[in-house]
Every structure is written in structure tokens, then in C-alpha cells.
Amino acid sequence: MSSLKLIVGLGNPGPTYQDTRHNVGQWFIQALVQHQKLALHLETKFFSQLARYSYQTSSCWLLTPSTFMNESGKAVTAFVNYYSLLPEEILVVHDELDFPPGVIRVKQGGGAAGHNGLKSILASLHQEKEFWRLRIGIGHPGDKSKVTSYVLHSPSKPEKAEITLALQKAVDLVPQMIQGEWPKVMQVLHSCH
Numbered sequence: 407m408s409s410l411k412l413i414v415g416l417g418n419p420g421p422t423y424q425d426t427r428h429n430v431g432q433w434f435i436q437a438l439v440q441h442q443k444l445a446l447h448l449e450t451k452f453f454s455q456l457a458r459y460s461y462q463t464s465s466c467w468l469l470t471p472s473t474f475m476n477e478s479g480k481a482v483t484a485f486v487n488y489y490s491l492l493p494e495e496i497l498v499v500h501d502e503l504d505f506p507p508g509v510i511r512v513k514q515g516g517g518a519a520g521h522n523g524l525k526s527i528l529a530s531l532h533q534e535k536e537f538w539r540l541r542i543g544i545g546h547p548g549d550k551s552k553v554t555s556y557v558l559h560s561p562s563k564p565e566k567a568e569i570t571l572a573l574q575k576a577v578d579l580v581p582q583m584i585q586g587e588w589p590k591v592m593q594v595l596h597s598c599h
Contacts, residue, residue: 410538410584411495412485413438413459415470416478416523427544428557430569431499431523432470434542437573438580439468448472452488453481461581478523479530486531496537497583498527503553505543507561508568510576510595512588514538520553538588540576542569 417423417432424432439446439457446455446468457468467489471481486496494514500523505511515535518524528535545565547556561569579591 408492408494409464409586410466410497411489411491412467412469413497413499413580413583414478414482414527415468416475416498416500417470418475419472423558425560426558427561428475428501430501430542430544430573431540433569434499434540434573434576435468435470437570437577441577444468446470452485453477454485459580459584461584464581464584466584476522476526479526479528482527483530493531493534493536494538497540498524498537499540499542500524501544501557502541503544503546503557505541506545506568507543507565508572509543510572511541511543512538512592512595513541514588538583540583542572542576544569 413435415431415435417429418426423429438459442459444457444459446457449456452469453471453473455470455472459466459468469481469485471478473480500521516539517535518528544557544561547553576595579594582590
């Protein structure tokens with residue numbers, strides 16, 4: 407199994423968006439950075455904030471694009487091309503409307519399912535779909551016309567508490583993710599909720 411070389415947390419830049427549901431991918435990176443006492447630094451050639459995570463003999467880059475969500479592919483492709491990464495060495499962490507808050511699932515491959523960040527990455531990677539995804543449930547507003555407003559607002563306090571708990575579970579599994587132990591990761595995350 408391939409080990410991970412890059413974990414990307416999707417979101418929009420700036421204080422206006424930092425607490426919104428659409429930024430839970432970035433929340434994951436921030437939780438991981440805090441857990442490991444790391445610091446993200448701006449790397450303009452990759453349109454990103456970066457940190458380096460190490461576990462035993464493995465290490466992995468953590469990346470949050472400094473572009474807006476619909477241009478996430480610009481940051482991911484710049485990095486992936488520079489380091490010649492394979493799709494299966496990449497994990498993209500993003501918000502998932504189809505799951506209630508607090509549910510996290512892992513999968514490899516698939517389409518964008520209407521997610522603008524994933525659309526941008528798939529287009530930039532020339533439809534190469536075999537990267538891993540960590541899908542963080544944020545719930546659904548119940549009406550398609552309300553989705554844009556919903557993802558760009560903060561979750562309620564109970565929702566935020568559920569999401570935070572789930573992020574912590576996922577952060578604890580990062581060593582297994584980096585080492586490509588996906589069955590073990592799925593067993594733990596998919597048995598929650």
C-alpha cells in the first residue's frame with residue numbers, strides 16, 4: 407500500500423470564512439497542526455500554507471490552499487507536479503453534505519458530487535480520481551437551493567461539537583493514514599455513528 411505524502415484540507419481563505427461549514431477540511435489540518443505543535447507557513451509558489459508532519463520514519467506534507475475553494479486545484483496541482491506525487495499518495499479532506507455532523511468516512515476515488523473544491527482538483531489533475539478523500543459530515547439544509555448559503559455559514563453549537571469530536575478521532579488516526587493502513591482507518595471511523 408502507498409503511504410501518504412500529502413494531506414490537503416479544503417476551505418476558503420480569510421477570517422470571513424474560517425468558521426464556516428465549507429472550511430471543515432481546513433479545521434482538520436489546524437487540529438492536526440495544534441496536536442503536533444507544528445506551524446503552517448505561506449508558500450507562494452504552491453498558493454498554500456504548508457507544514458511537515460512526521461511520525462516514526464514516515465513524513466507527510468500538510469497543505470491548506472490560500473486560493474478560494476473553486477481554485478483549490480491550482481494549489482494542489484502546483485504541489486503535486488513539483489513533487490511528482492501519485493494520486494494514491496494524496497488525501498483531500500473536505501466537507502460532506504450527505505453525512506450528518508460528526509460522521510466521517512474515507513474513500514478512494516469518485517467524482518466531485520457538486521463540491522467545487524473537488525471539481526477544481528479533478529479538473530487540474532486531468533480527471534485523475536484515485537486520490538483518497540476524508541469526508542467530514544456537515545449535514546444538509548434539506549433544499550438544494552439553500553446549499554450555498556448553508557456551507558458558507560457556521561454550524562450550530564451542537565453541530566460544531568459533533569464535528570470537533572469527529573475531527574479528533576480522525577486526527578488520532580493520521581499515523582495509520584500516512585502508513586497506508588486504510589482498512590484499519592475505515593474500521594475505526596466507519597464504526598463510529
